[in-house]
Amino acid sequence: MTKKIIAVILAVLMLAAVLAACGDGSTPAPSGGDKPAPAPTPAPSGDDKKDDGKKEEEPAKEDLPSYTIKWASINAQGSVQDVEFETPFKEYIEKATNGRITLDIYYSGSLSGQGNTFEAIVNETTDAGFDNPDQYAGYFPYTLLYASPGWYYGEPDEAYETLIAYEEAFQDPYMEDNFKMVAWEISPGIGLLNNVDFSKADQWNGFSVRCLSAQVNWLGSLGANCVSMPISDVYESFRLNVIDGCVTGIVAFKSFSFPEVCNAYTWLPMLNGAVCFVWSKGLYDSFDAELQAQCDDAFAYAQKNLSMADINAQAQAAKDYAAEANPNFKYIDLPKEEIDIMVEAAKPMLEEYVATIDGQGLDGTGAYEWLLAHSK
Numbered sequence: 516m517t518k519k520i521i522a523v524i525l526a527v528l529m530l531a532a533v534l535a536a537c538g539d540g541s542t543p544a545p546s547g548g549d550k551p552a553p554a555p556t557p558a559p560s561g562d563d564k565k566d567d568g569k570k571e572e573e574p575a576k577e578d579l580p581s582y583t584i585k586w587a588s589i590n591a592q593g594s595v596q597d598v599e600f601e602t603p604f605k606e607y608i609e610k611a612t613n614g615r616i617t618l619d620i621y622y623s624g625s626l627s628g629q630g631n632t633f634e635a636i637v638n639e640t641t642d643a644g645f646d647n648p649d650q651y652a653g654y655f656p657y658t659l660l661y662a663s664p665g666w667y668y669g670e671p672d673e674a675y676e677t678l679i680a681y682e683e684a685f686q687d688p689y690m691e692d693n694f695k696m697v698a699w700e701i702s703p704g705i706g707l708l709n710n711v712d713f714s715k716a717d718q719w720n721g722f723s724v725r726c727l728s729a730q731v732n733w734l735g736s737l738g739a740n741c742v743s744m745p746i747s748d749v750y751e752s753f754r755l756n757v758i759d760g761c762v763t764g765i766v767a768f769k770s771f772s773f774p775e776v777c778n779a780y781t782w783l784p785m786l787n788g789a790v791c792f793v794w795s796k797g798l799y800d801s802f803d804a805e806l807q808a809q810c811d812d813a814f815a816y817a818q819k820n821l822s823m824a825d826i827n828a829q830a831q832a833a834k835d836y837a838a839e840a841n842p843n844f845k846y847i848d849l850p851k852e853e854i855d856i857m858v859e860a861a862k863p864m865l866e867e868y869v870a871t872i873d874g875q876g877l878d879g880t881g882a883y884e885w886l887l888a889h890s891k
Contacts, residue, residue, distance in 0.1 A: 587644030649727035669891035702764025
């Protein structure tokens with residue numbers, strides 16, 4: 516009997532132990548604070564995958580670099596060239612590059628003046644800007660030949676088309692090596708600012724004139740005293756009677772307030788001048804391919820739509836400003852016989868300059884013959 520009671524008690528105790536171990540089905544936490552590794556989730560088979568219409572997110576691209584470009588301008592803010600070219604170009608390229616380029620325009624020569632901008636770009640003290648290659652004797656022989664007097668008498672818009680074709684046919688190595696061309700531009704009229712009725716070739720004799728490299732030998736052969744200075748210094752030089760005249764384009768009237776210190780403008784129809792807006796080639800080459808393509812689009816837009824944006828409007832705006840600033844301001848046309856005298860004086864200079872270009876290993880003779888073949 517006693518054995519049966521003990522057997523029953525043992526059976527009850529074993530049943531209690533089993534029930535305690537089963538409990539509510541939970542697994543007790545391991546001792547020592549160790550956490551078990553989560554069990555791997557098996558990948559679903561091909562038929563088990565669900566397409567819920569969602570795509571995996573691509574990794575975010577790194578932010579593309581952006582650039583603030585310092586643009587050196589000799590023009591005044593609100594001047595004809597600013598309104599017609601610089602501000603519209605700024606707006607276009609900033610939009611075309613989706614804000615990756617910001618163009619900061621430094622007006623009135625505050626960053627670099629005329630005759631210094633190309634050098635400043637090469638020296639990396641500025642990034643881009645506007646300047647006149649005629650200020651850099653020896654650097655741009657083909658462009659300087661284009662600006663020489665006497666080969667062309669056409670209208671400004673025709674001269675512009677000739678310039679673009681000429682630059683495609685004959686490119687200055689220094690320009691190609693150091694700059695990306697944004698756009699070429701010419702003035703709607705080039706003439707002589709002065710305070711007298713200048714209408715005869717012999718008036719150059721003893722005349723002190725600020726001019727560009729392309730005009731020094733020519734005007735010197737007519738007896739002029741040629742002075743080299745930045746255009747930003749011309750106003751004060753007139754005011755102090757340092758010079759008698761200045762060869763410049765009509766669009767410079769408002770930029771530099773010339774009619775305030777001058778009374779007359781004599782047209783020089785035998786002159787052509789090329790100015791340009793350029794970009795550092797080294798900076799451009801550092802851009803990624805996408806940004807270069809966007810810049811190319813902006814440059815093409817500028818060349819096609821801004822460089823000659825209503826040339827007649829540019830000339831008229833300059834005339835309107837001159838009339839407002841100086842009611843006595845007048846325009847003088849040279850008689851044809853006086854023009855012929857000046858052009859004849861230029862021929863020996865041109866022949867000498869062509870020989871100089873040939874001597875540099877370039878095709879000066881071919882370039883000059885091209886210009887004569889396209890002359891009007």
